[in-house]
Amino acid sequence: MKPPNLFFSILLTGMNAAVRAVVRMGIYVGAKVYFIHEGYQGMVDGGDNIKEATWESVSSMLQVGGTVIGSARCKEFRTHEGRLKAAHNLVQRGITNLCVIGGDGSLTGANLFREEWSGLLNELLEQGGEAVSSNSVLHIVGMVGSIDNDFCGTDMTIGTDSALHRIIEVVDAIMTTAQSHQRTFVLEVMGRHCGYLALVSALACGADWVFIPEMPPDDGWEDNMCQKLSESRSRGSRLNIIIVAEGATDRQGQPITSSFVKDLVVRCLGFDTRVTILGHVQRGGTPSAFDRILGSRMGVEAVLALLEASTDTPACVVSLVGNQAVRLPLMECVQMVRTNSFFSICRSFENNLSTYRLLSYHKLDSELPNSSFNVAVLNVGAPAAGMNAAVRSAVRVGITEGHKMFAVNDGFEGFAKGQIKEIKWGDVGGWTGQGGSLLGTKRTLPAKRLAKIAEQMRIHNINALLVIGGFEAFESLLELYEARAHHEEFCVPMCILPATISNNVPGTDHSLGADTSLNAIVETCDRIKQSASGTKRRVFIIETMGGYCGYLATVGGLAAGADTVYIYEEAFDIRDLQANVEHLTQKMKTTIQRGLVLRNENCNENFTTDFIYQLYSEEGRGVFDCRKNILGHMQQMCVRFIKCIKALITAFVLNNDSKISLFIMKGKD
Helix, strand or coil, rough: CCCEEEEEECCCCCCCHHHHHHHHHHHHHHCEEEEEHHHHHHHCCCCHEEEEECCCHHHHCCCCCCCCCCCCCHHHHHHHHHHHHHHHHHHHCCCEEEEEEHHHHHHHHHHHHHHHHHHHHHHHHHHCCCCCCCCCCEEEEEECCCCCCCCCCCCCCHHHHHHHHHHHHHHHHHHHHHHHHHCCCCCCEECCCHHHHHHHHHHCCCCCEEEECCCCCCHHHHHHHHHHHHHHCCCCCCEEEEEEECCCCCCCCCCCCHHHHHHHHHHCCCCEEEECCHHHCCCCCCCCCCHHHHHHHHHHHHHHHHHHCCCCCHHHHHHHEEEEEEEEEEEEEEEHHHCCCCCHCCCCCHHHHHHHHHCCCCCHHHHHHCCCCEEEEEEEECCCCCCHHHHHHHHHHHCCCCEEEECCHHHHHHHHCCCCCCCHHHCCCCCCCCCCCCCEEECCCCCHHHHHHHHHHCCCCCEEEEECCCCCHHHHHHHHHHHHHHHHEEEEEEEEEECCCCCCCCCCCCCCCHHHHHHHHHHHHHHHHHHHHCCCEEEEEEEEEECCCHHHHHHHHHHCCCCCECCCCCCCHHHHHHHHHHHHHCCCCCCCCCEEEEEEECCCCCCCHHHHHHHHHHHHHCEEEEEEEEEEHHHHHCCCCCCHHHHHHHHHHCCCCCCCEECCCCCCC
């Protein structure tokens, strides 16, 4: 089969990864690839707006926000005459495959263009134009780019994760000044029709109140909100955060604006209150690691969809379902978006909303159900970002269910020493944005301290264990499980929440900390690539963590645009190293005179980072020079992890047979 000519219309942050992936995948399969400047306007205007793409033309795009080929709204494309001009420009170049990245409006326009294609060709023929038989069918594949995550059929849209990063960065900066001056901040975020950004950012930062279009607050919300803010201050909190989606309304359809909320707080409570409107800050900036990977995977799938399309193949959209890129009928998804509220079609939206309510509303003791269930929470293994957020969620959900929650310091080592205390709702306030492990964590396994741990469980009447950690957590619970024959105290429900930056534990797509670590790696690689581009003819060799698991190196290399990656799972020898040196030597003859190599710390006991650095330096002498960088523990730096933990407490209650449970995460939610 002859590879088709491919064409792009790109309409946001994270988009460039998708552009790069489609261009390079198209070239890899032997297709001619074109992209257009200025979106549909460029397709209508033609000329220099439509240019053939090359492998080098998409270099250094991954770390750039927005879209490097431009975007523009086009009224002319909405008319039949405009689409006729666009068809003429495509036929001139033999383009019969469109890859469109945008929202439901852009994708609907592309599908209409496809449906009219035969008629447009006939009109061109009547006007004396040339339309060969190979142009008779137009194939469409779409990818959704929207920071609002407001499209049906996909768990995440390109750009959403980066927008959440921008919001959380602002919240983190604001919280420091708010706490210093005991202020209330009202943040307005984007979301005219969809409150995903507002809801998830509120969940991530532990906001006191959130307003979203999908769920107008009950009548009398003003008094309820002010009462909650007042109670928060009375418990010792020095700040309040309120997040407002720009499209939020009350039950009468009246807008709830950030300025209205500010005036209400000042009038009723007298709190020093400020408003911050984030605006288009959310659309820009460097794409997150997740968006780069998502765009890259979707771009490759889009090319495969076009290669496999036949004359009767309907237009499709590439979506993320679970952790897989899948193809869904384009117009079915668009129709669902237009006929249903986002609340009813998004799988994770309702779960996020119920989780936020659980974690933000502190019930009075008289409102709590009666329970004699005591739950101990501890961290085991190396620290990972998100551990503190997980502890906070577990504690608050457990208290809401009426259970008594106990915090164990310093893992099983602290457990054996009796470092156990009851932890209350307010004790975990502000934990979501804290790095490391506030409870303390150790790699120590319980095998040598089983009797002392059993004694402490008996003293505190512990009825369930929640262990947050990596492979050591798995091993620890297995040791407790095997010791049940000798210690009846261990015959209780036990649950593991995977938390390791290496993402090397079974049963889950993502573990706590892995996404944060990837962002740390990618941010460092971006800066290194910038340095290499300035000095020219320089190759950087970067060592990542991960033990014997190559996840961080592989996915980090994909997100950062590395030339090669060395991992334990894929054996390599000196011939492979030599081939990579030769590849970089040839690369230095092009306009891309820099190189990036990632090495997993335990990929090979002989080919160490120093060895590879010295080999590259010697073999590349006179062509390029080398630098090395060991990222080390900076990969365990702090950001929040936005996940639901309600299922953990549910597992405790249901697991009366005292089995070990694993809390797993599929995909982004």
